[in-house]
Amino acid sequence: MLPADDAAELDWLAFEQSGVLTTAQATGLFSEGMVRGRIRSGRWRSICRGILLTGNGRLTRDQQLWVAVLTVGPGAVLAGVTAATEAGVRGLRRDPLHVLVPAARRAARTTLRRLPIDMPAVRVHRASILPPTHVQRARPPRTTTARALVDAAGWANGVDEAQSLLAAGCQQRRVLPEELGEVLDVLPRAPRRQLIRQTVSDIAGGAQALSEIDFVRLCRRHRLPVPNLQEHRVDAAGRIRWLDAYWREWRVQAEIDGAHHMDVRQWAADMRRQNDVWTSGDRILRFPAWLVRARPDEVAEAIRRALMAAGWTPAPPRSAVPRG
Structure with a gap:
């Protein structure tokens, strides 16, 4: 009170x-x-x-956050997934707590020890660049959502986790791709900088789910034209529907089914939605998200055949291009 x-x-x-x-x-x-x-x-x-x-x-969540910041010392702020969670991004790991300190300041060990049983582990990171514009005035202080997600992606255990974090922040409307790009502009040595930049570019182009990001990467890797993402169409009843991926020039569309399609009722509803879309002359492909990630060559071949049947001509292999 x-x-x-x-x-x-x-x-x-x-x-x-x-x-x-x-x-x-x-x-x-x-x-x-x-x-x-x-x-x-x-x-x-x-x-x-x-x-x-x-x-x-016992310590409450708010008290745990304060213990983490105060234990690390002056200049410490919540960061990474911890700061992103406090900013409202849902579905992220709550432990350990991530804290960022200026690199010039000597802090405690990377992971603090001798904490009580009702206190999660605290992981300390150092930052050589932490401008005031990257710090959110909150209780306790934390990095901005954009900086938190960029840091979290760099500290993630793998590429998939890094991309999932960025996609979650944008999909939940907690941050804009442009804001993530602005943070990267001032962090020339950020971990996974190139991956984050490419992922942000894909999100800005419409790929807001990890499955769609994987789909765009698959197209680039197999030298296929990159589709328009989240294309809107009008169904037979005049309602606007959204397609996951659409090659407008060749009138080929693809739907990427996430994990929720394991629910039969959801799957049936989505099938009705697809069948209601005005698709006269269109070719429709449908892939589960796990197939995009587990068997990319198979998915790419199916896309290639559909595009070629619709009139697309693949570019010749680089080695086959005659030299002037």
């Missing part, structure tokens, strides 16, 4: 930091003896060296 206007400084500080204080903050308000007395009596709780809780219960 919001403290009263005449509340003590401790009440306001505890409110702003969810009841988590540094020892220096506590001893700035009380004597060391009074602080030790509150801990011994059980009114307060010692979380780890230098960090106190003005209560004695």
Whole structure:
């Protein structure tokens, strides 16, 4: 609850930091003896060296975030998937907590130790470039959503996870592809920079799901024309429908089915949607997302045959092009 206007400084500080204080903050308000007395009596709780809780219960999520930031020290901000989650991006891993500190500042170990059992692991990252425009004024402070997702993609365990993070932020309308690109512009040495740049470009072109991003990469890798993504069409009832991928020049369309198509009712509804689309003269291809990723050569060959049947002529292999 919001403290009263005449509340003590401790009440306001505890409110702003969810009841988590540094020892220096506590001893700035009380004597060391009074602080030790509150801990011994059980009114307060010692979380780890230098960090106190003005209560004695289990740590809440907000308190865990404050412990992470205050333990790392001055200049620390929530970052990566932790900051993105706090910004409202859903479906991301909650643990460990990621914290970013300026590279010039000596911080604790990469992963903090000696934390209580109700505190998740804290992973510390260093940043040589962290302009004020990349920091969100929040409680606790965190990087902006765009910076958080770029960092998270660089720190991800693999390429698929990196692309999923970027796609999730854009698909949920928490960040724009242009904002991600602006962050990359000032981070010339960001991990996976080229991959992130290409993924952002694909998202800006309409690929907002990981399956669609994989589909665009597949087309480029097999030297197939890149389709228009999320193309809208009008069905027989005059309603606007959206196609996953459409080669307008050759009137070939492809639908990429995600995991939700394992639901028979959802699959039937989507089939009715596809059949209702005005497709006079169009060729329709349909691929499950897992096939795009597991058997790309098979998918590419099916696309190639459909495009060639519709009049597309593949470019000759580079080695076959005569030299002037």
